[in-house]
Amino acid sequence: MKRVEIYDTTLRDGSQAEEVNFSLEDKIRIALKLDEFKIDYIEGGWPGSNPKDFQFFKEIKDYHLKHAKIVAFGSTYHPKKSPETDEIFKQLLQVKVPVVTIFGKSWTIHVKEALKISLEENLELIGNSIRYLKPHVEKVFFDAEHFFDGFKADPQYALAVLKKAKEAGADSLILCDTNGGTLPHEIGTIITQVKKELGEDLVFGIHAHNDSECAVANSLEAVRLGATQVQGTINGIGERCGNANLCSIIPNLVLKMGYSCSCAEMLYKLTEVSKYVFEIANLSHPPRLPFVGRSAFAHKGGVHVSAVLKSPSTYEHIDPVLVGNTRRVLVSELSGKSNIIYKAKELGIDLELDSPLLSKIVEEIKKLEANGFEFEAAEASLELLIYRLMGEPKQYFELLSYKVLDLKSYKHEAQSEATVIVRVPPGVGEVEHTAALGNGPVNALDNALRKALERFYPQIKEMELEDYKVRVLPGLPGTSSKVRVFILSKSKDKKWGTVGVSTDILEASCQALIDSYTYKLFLDKRKK
Structure with a gap:
C-alpha cells in the first residue's frame, strides 16, 4: 500500500483567508488538534513576516507533540543579500524547527517582473538557499511557486528550477498551482512530462489552490501520478477561493484510492477536526461540505429514505461513521412514511408502517408545512x-399572556420592555407575572420568559x-x-x-x- 504524507498549512496559508484571523492561542490549539489527528507536517507560519508567527514557534516547543513535525515557511533569500546575511534565513533557523519549506519562482514573468533579476540568477538563489539550509534542519521542502503556469509559459525553465532544487538537496519538490487555474487533465500531462525529464523516482508533492474548483481533484490526480506529499488546509480555507481541502482529500485517498497515511487510523475524528477548526476561527460550519458537513449524509425525499432504510449504500457513497459523521433523515412536505419511521426511531419511538398514528403524523406535518x-x-x-x-x-409551563412595548428616548438608546404571565405547571400551578428589558422586542420577550421560568426551573440558566x-x-x-x-x-x-x-x-x-x-x-x- 502506497503511503502519502499529509502537510497542513491551515495556520499559514489558511490564515490568509478573508474573515480568518487566528490569535496565538488559536494557532496553538489548532496545532495540538492536528497533532492528535496525526497530520504529518504542520506549517506554523512565516517567522520573518510577523511577531505572532515567530512567537508561535517559540511557544509550541512547550508542548510535546506526539506525531506531527512543525514546519517554518519562508522564501529564498533576497537577491541583494546572501544566505548568511538575509534576515529571513536568520529567523527561519532561529526558531529551530525540524523542517523548513521555502518557495522560489518557477514562472519567468515573476522572475523578470517581481524579482527583476535574470533567469540564471534566480536558479542560483534557489540552489544556494537549499544548500545553506540543509545542514541546519532535518528536511527542506521546496515549493515551486506558480509551477504549472510557469510550465505552460516556458517548460524548459520550469523544469530547470526543479532540477536546480533537486541537485541542491531538497527533500521534496512541491509543485504549486498558486493561481488555482490548472485543470486535472493539465495536471496529468505536466506531471507526466516532469517525471520523464527528472526521473520516475522523483520525490514530489502537490500544493493546489481552488480558484477553478479543482484543488481536490488536482491533488488526487497528482497522487495517482506519484506525488508522495499533499499540502492543503482544513475545510479548504485560504486566500481567494481557498486551498485544497484536506477534509475531502484524506478520505478519498484512504477509502477510495487505497493509499495509506498516518491519519488514516484517526479518520473517525475527521468531522470533529473540521468543526473544531471552524469553531476556533469563529466561522459557521458549512452544512454542504463533502464528508464532514451536516448535510453530507442527509436524506429528504421519501423514495431515498425508503431505500436507505433497506440498504444505506443505495444513496450514500460511504458509511458516515467512517469519517465521524452521522446519517440524518429530514422531515418535510416531500417526506413519506419512511422518513417519519426513521426519525421516530432516532427519538426512541417505534412506529409501524400501517399505524394510524404514523398517518396522522405525516398528515399533520404536511399541513403545517403548507x-x-x-x-x-x-x-x-x-x-x-x-x-x-x-x-x-x-408541557412544563403555560404562557397565559405577553405584552411588548418599545421604549424610545432622545437621551438613551431605544429599548423594549416585555411583560409575561406564565403558569407553572400548566392548568393548576402558580402564576408568575414578570417584566424585563431587552435590545429589541424579541430579546425583551426572551429575557422576560427566562426570568419567569428560572424561579421554577433553575437549569434554564x-x-x-x-x-x-x-x-x-x-x-x-x-x-x-x-x-x-x-x-x-x-x-x-x-x-x-x-x-x-x-x-x-x-x-x-x-x-x-x-x-x-x-x-x-x-x-x-x-x-x-
Whole structure:
C-alpha cells in the first residue's frame, strides 16, 4: 500500500483567508488538534513576516507533540543579500524547527517582473538557499511557486528550477498551482512530462489552490501520478477561493484510492477536526461540505429514505461513521412514511408502517408545512409535535399572556420592555407575572420568559440562544406576509432548533421560544 504524507498549512496559508484571523492561542490549539489527528507536517507560519508567527514557534516547543513535525515557511533569500546575511534565513533557523519549506519562482514573468533579476540568477538563489539550509534542519521542502503556469509559459525553465532544487538537496519538490487555474487533465500531462525529464523516482508533492474548483481533484490526480506529499488546509480555507481541502482529500485517498497515511487510523475524528477548526476561527460550519458537513449524509425525499432504510449504500457513497459523521433523515412536505419511521426511531419511538398514528403524523406535518412551517433544521419542534400527537404532550409551563412595548428616548438608546404571565405547571400551578428589558422586542420577550421560568426551573440558566433567523414567506404582499422564525439554542454540549410561523413576528418568535425552553426541560427530565 502506497503511503502519502499529509502537510497542513491551515495556520499559514489558511490564515490568509478573508474573515480568518487566528490569535496565538488559536494557532496553538489548532496545532495540538492536528497533532492528535496525526497530520504529518504542520506549517506554523512565516517567522520573518510577523511577531505572532515567530512567537508561535517559540511557544509550541512547550508542548510535546506526539506525531506531527512543525514546519517554518519562508522564501529564498533576497537577491541583494546572501544566505548568511538575509534576515529571513536568520529567523527561519532561529526558531529551530525540524523542517523548513521555502518557495522560489518557477514562472519567468515573476522572475523578470517581481524579482527583476535574470533567469540564471534566480536558479542560483534557489540552489544556494537549499544548500545553506540543509545542514541546519532535518528536511527542506521546496515549493515551486506558480509551477504549472510557469510550465505552460516556458517548460524548459520550469523544469530547470526543479532540477536546480533537486541537485541542491531538497527533500521534496512541491509543485504549486498558486493561481488555482490548472485543470486535472493539465495536471496529468505536466506531471507526466516532469517525471520523464527528472526521473520516475522523483520525490514530489502537490500544493493546489481552488480558484477553478479543482484543488481536490488536482491533488488526487497528482497522487495517482506519484506525488508522495499533499499540502492543503482544513475545510479548504485560504486566500481567494481557498486551498485544497484536506477534509475531502484524506478520505478519498484512504477509502477510495487505497493509499495509506498516518491519519488514516484517526479518520473517525475527521468531522470533529473540521468543526473544531471552524469553531476556533469563529466561522459557521458549512452544512454542504463533502464528508464532514451536516448535510453530507442527509436524506429528504421519501423514495431515498425508503431505500436507505433497506440498504444505506443505495444513496450514500460511504458509511458516515467512517469519517465521524452521522446519517440524518429530514422531515418535510416531500417526506413519506419512511422518513417519519426513521426519525421516530432516532427519538426512541417505534412506529409501524400501517399505524394510524404514523398517518396522522405525516398528515399533520404536511399541513403545517403548507402553512409555512419547516422542520428540517427545527428537529426539537418536530420531536415535541410527535409526542403531542401521541397524546404525550411535553408541557412544563403555560404562557397565559405577553405584552411588548418599545421604549424610545432622545437621551438613551431605544429599548423594549416585555411583560409575561406564565403558569407553572400548566392548568393548576402558580402564576408568575414578570417584566424585563431587552435590545429589541424579541430579546425583551426572551429575557422576560427566562426570568419567569428560572424561579421554577433553575437549569434554564445553563441554556442560551445561539442564533435567531427570520424568513418572510411568499404569499400575501409586504407587511401582511407570514414570517417563519428559527431559533438555535444550546446547553452544554447539546444544540437544538425550534420554529414558529405567524403573520406577527412576535407571535412566531414566541412559538419558537416556548418550544426551545420546553425542549430544554424535556431533555433534562429524560436524563433522570
